[in-house]
Amino acid sequence: MTATMRKYIIKRLIYSAFIAWGIFTVTFVLLRIGPSSPADRYLATMGAGKGDIEEIITALETRQGLDKPIYVQYVDYVTNLLHGDWGWSFSTSMPVMDLIRIHWIYSFQLILLSMIFAALLGIVIGIYSAVNQYSRIDYLSTFFSFVGISIPNFWLGIMLILIFSVKLGIFRTYYDTSLPVFSFENLKNLVLPVITLGTGSMAAYTRYVRSSTLENLKKDFVRTAKAKGLPERTIIWRHVFRNAMLPIVTIIMFDLSGVVFGGAYLTEIIFGIPGLGQISFNAIFAGDYAVVVAVTLIGAFITLLFNLITDISYTFLDPRIRYE
Amino acid sequence: MRLSRRKFLSLCAKFGAFSLAGGTIGCTGQKEAKVESQLPERQFPQVKGTFIEGTSSGDAETLNWILAGDGASLGYVNFTMDGLITYDNNLNIVLRWLSEPIEVSEDGLRYTLRIRDDLYWSDGKQVTAEDFVYTYRNLMFADWMPFNYKDDYREEIDGEKRFVEIKAINKTSYQFIRQTVNPEFLYTITDFWVYPKHIVKKYEGDIEAFTQADELNNLSYTGNLGPYRFVEWIRNDKFVLERNPDYYLGKESGAPYFEKYVVKILGSAAARHAALEAGDITSASIDPLQVKKFKELKHINVYTQPTSGYNILVFNFRNNGWEGFKNKKIRQAIAMSISKDALIQSIYLGFADPAFSFIPRPSPWFVEDGLSRYGVDELYDKERAMQIFQDEGYELHDGKILDGEALRLTVVTNSGNKVRESICFLVKQELSDIGIDVEMKLLPWTTELNQYLRNKVPGSDEEPAFNNGPDAVSEKPWDMIVMGFSTDVLSPSGSSVFFTSDGGLNFGGFSNPDVDALFNRIRTKESLDEDKRREIYGKISILLSEDLPGNFLAYPVGNVGFQSNVMGIEPGISMGYNYHEWYFA
Numbered sequence: 001m002t003a004t005m006r007k008y009i010i011k012r013l014i015y016s017a018f019i020a021w022g023i024f025t026v027t028f029v030l031l032r033i034g035p036s037s038p039a040d041r042y043l044a045t046m047g048a049g050k051g052d053i054e055e056i057i058t059a060l061e062t063r064q065g066l067d068k069p070i071y072v073q074y075v076d077y078v079t080n081l082l083h084g085d086w087g088w089s090f091s092t093s094m095p096v097m098d099l100i101r102i103h104w105i106y107s108f109q110l111i112l113l114s115m116i117f118a119a120l121l122g123i124v125i126g127i128y129s130a131v132n133q134y135s136r137i138d139y140l141s142t143f144f145s146f147v148g149i150s151i152p153n154f155w156l157g158i159m160l161i162l163i164f165s166v167k168l169g170i171f172r173t174y175y176d177t178s179l180p181v182f183s184f185e186n187l188k189n190l191v192l193p194v195i196t197l198g199t200g201s202m203a204a205y206t207r208y209v210r211s212s213t214l215e216n217l218k219k220d221f222v223r224t225a226k227a228k229g230l231p232e233r234t235i236i237w238r239h240v241f242r243n244a245m246l247p248i249v250t251i252i253m254f255d256l257s258g259v260v261f262g263g264a265y266l267t268e269i270i271f272g273i274p275g276l277g278q279i280s281f282n283a284i285f286a287g288d289y290a291v292v293v294a295v296t297l298i299g300a301f302i303t304l305l306f307n308l309i310t311d312i313s314y315t316f317l318d319p320r321i322r323y324e
Numbered sequence: 325m326r327l328s329r330r331k332f333l334s335l336c337a338k339f340g341a342f343s344l345a346g347g348t349i350g351c352t353g354q355k356e357a358k359v360e361s362q363l364p365e366r367q368f369p370q371v372k373g374t375f376i377e378g379t380s381s382g383d384a385e386t387l388n389w390i391l392a393g394d395g396a397s398l399g400y401v402n403f404t405m406d407g408l409i410t411y412d413n414n415l416n417i418v419l420r421w422l423s424e425p426i427e428v429s430e431d432g433l434r435y436t437l438r439i440r441d442d443l444y445w446s447d448g449k450q451v452t453a454e455d456f457v458y459t460y461r462n463l464m465f466a467d468w469m470p471f472n473y474k475d476d477y478r479e480e481i482d483g484e485k486r487f488v489e490i491k492a493i494n495k496t497s498y499q500f501i502r503q504t505v506n507p508e509f510l511y512t513i514t515d516f517w518v519y520p521k522h523i524v525k526k527y528e529g530d531i532e533a534f535t536q537a538d539e540l541n542n543l544s545y546t547g548n549l550g551p552y553r554f555v556e557w558i559r560n561d562k563f564v565l566e567r568n569p570d571y572y573l574g575k576e577s578g579a580p581y582f583e584k585y586v587v588k589i590l591g592s593a594a595a596r597h598a599a600l601e602a603g604d605i606t607s608a609s610i611d612p613l614q615v616k617k618f619k620e621l622k623h624i625n626v627y628t629q630p631t632s633g634y635n636i637l638v639f640n641f642r643n644n645g646w647e648g649f650k651n652k653k654i655r656q657a658i659a660m661s662i663s664k665d666a667l668i669q670s671i672y673l674g675f676a677d678p679a680f681s682f683i684p685r686p687s688p689w690f691v692e693d694g695l696s697r698y699g700v701d702e703l704y705d706k707e708r709a710m711q712i713f714q715d716e717g718y719e720l721h722d723g724k725i726l727d728g729e730a731l732r733l734t735v736v737t738n739s740g741n742k743v744r745e746s747i748c749f750l751v752k753q754e755l756s757d758i759g760i761d762v763e764m765k766l767l768p769w770t771t772e773l774n775q776y777l778r779n780k781v782p783g784s785d786e787e788p789a790f791n792n793g794p795d796a797v798s799e800k801p802w803d804m805i806v807m808g809f810s811t812d813v814l815s816p817s818g819s820s821v822f823f824t825s826d827g828g829l830n831f832g833g834f835s836n837p838d839v840d841a842l843f844n845r846i847r848t849k850e851s852l853d854e855d856k857r858r859e860i861y862g863k864i865s866i867l868l869s870e871d872l873p874g875n876f877l878a879y880p881v882g883n884v885g886f887q888s889n890v891m892g893i894e895p896g897i898s899m900g901y902n903y904h905e906w907y908f909a
Contacts, residue, residue, distance in 0.1 A: 054787070054789055054828075055474070055475065056393075056472050059470035059471075059472070060393070060470060062470065063470045063531060063535075088532075088535065088536060090385070091385055092383075092385065092559045093385060093386035093387065093388065093391075093535075093541055094541070094559070095536075099559065102558070102559075103559070103560075154592075158592075158594045158595070158598070161594075161595065161598045162598060165598060165602050165604075166598050166601050166602045169602065172602075172604055173595065173598045173599040173602045173604045174588065174590060174595060174599055174604060177558055177561050177562065268591070269591030269592055269595075270591065270592060270594075270595055271595070272561065272588065272589060272590050272591060272595060273561075274558055274559060274560040274561035274589075278560045278591070279559065279560060282382075282383075282560060286385075
């Protein structure tokens, strides 16, 4: 890595930290000036309570420090954050960092495997379709791509469970967290969730790769390579593939950043996977501000980091790209 | 004597009976629960297997139970600590930690409780009356503790609310002393559990330390107090328990009979049903649409059980609601136009009972005679309803009821609740038949709560509350709201919050001085006589069924499926009260 590149990366990381901080501040303020309160969720289940509702709401807000002026809450939060304290999650009764530390792996393994599944199949099928444009396989892949894009995740997941778990008994109906992460059983456990989450992306990647490859196949450098007598496989994989990958890398990186923002929420719900998607959404509905703010802050930073990785990867895929 | 409302809730939550809060069970007698001790040893079931209960009603918030505001948390804790009593399916009290029934003084002011002498904390120290007194005095009643149910333990003396007195009598007896009579206080004092004084004392006064204390969040102190011990809790995934070999009720019988008990969270009904059908879980509640299919499966047993929740179409009596609702005959005409049979058959697929008042049939205080049964039989009559409108001065033109112009009402409910949305649609259809246009508003819960349920006097600086007096109005106008309420079946007077003039949750602004007076009479000496209390509840039920603060619609019933190798289940409203005696065949 050149000194210029190192300088560029450091600069981008500093920018990212500032942007993430800005997003965090906006989220923090919006949550507190919004019309809802963490007490709202209790009110739905207080039907038979004889207690003083307003007293309960006040007690809940006091316990969570929401009775203080917003600037005091902000300063307190930031001060604690600088001391490594991300706060306490009132909806799950544990430190926010422990909550994220325990649950991120469930989302990460699911999203990573889905992306690998989607990218591998999407790229291979997309290139094959493009190289064999208007062939029977191209028509088939186009048809299944549109089907894959159109099928809602939750429907596909439930169908897979009914067929492969209930009827055939091959897989368990839900994800089992007691299995070691790095084990064959865990991998087997993830087959249906990965197909559920990855099918839509795979179909989309197939379309992107096909169209990007077709575009590159018409470029002058391909014609030159052919004129030089290079074998077709070399032309495709060494020249066309690298150029066709530029737009795909951006999309894959964006999908990966969904690990924090709940990109796999529906799949997690269907298969009972306790990932960050579920944690984030539940925190939002529970008014668990500490978790929402932490997830937003970490999510924003990770998204910016993936953007940076995407930009850097361009320099490897296309040597003409330089950052200064 | 009766059962505690929250114990009953946690029992029901355990088996997916209902998702609304509330529910206490009534009973008319007492009996000892130690049936197992009478059985010869050879008959006891073998300890084996893992019972996996699938649920979609959401995860708990905390195991530090005094801070809990949700039913799931109380349900989880209940696995590790039985509590003082429970109730069987006939709503008879079954003693657990209590060694004998609660003794109530003749004047109804003193309640004496005696606990067993074989209850121990995990460190071997005996559970004493002093632990109970400490839990009440220094924790539940303390200013620093945000305990959600403080008001249940207060009484009003000379216009001032004060906590009841509690004192230890000896090592295993303690006493509550009241200044005023409240016969239903009996149910309150058997709610909740106990903290070990010698462990909790160090956190006293420091809510942050108390909230985050490891021992309290890991239930590591529960000793022999419940059939299971806490092992692991993965949020939004599962709550794992292991058999407690020291369980005080299992000394002779060897109960409980499952090696492990797991509560598995499954985010959707479809996933829950699939897991039950595939045999990946042992039990789960079943949605009405799936009941027929599960009943046909040989490896699943389906049990139907009553619940204490009901749906109601609340009318707006406030100044921003339709003026017509202030006329009782018009309210009756509206109720007469909505078929409860159609509602039960088309929306609940038959798994509900029609509601005419707020006390459900399983409650010992339920009365049937004298209830006005609007919406069924001869009181479902749209022509008569239209005639009532005309008699009350409304014109009928081209099949439309005119109130100056064509009458148009709004019906509101929270979006995402399919049953309530369907009820809104049915109300719209039924009322259109008598010439009333109904506009449906399906809103997010928070919007409904803040803009429609909370109210304040216009122009005042007061904070919006659910009942800020007769002149208060909500931010947005509305005419009818479909809501789910729940009744404490053992002590239904808790429902006064909905139906009395100053009730804290009377957002519709209903007011009937006779109803107010009757609810007040429940908390007087005359109600110590159970027959008298039943008579008063009968009068309230009849009055509400006729006066209609809202149209009481239906009491849903729940369906629970079990793998057929689970033995020992006693179906009923309190199914699961004996779950420590269940076993695998």
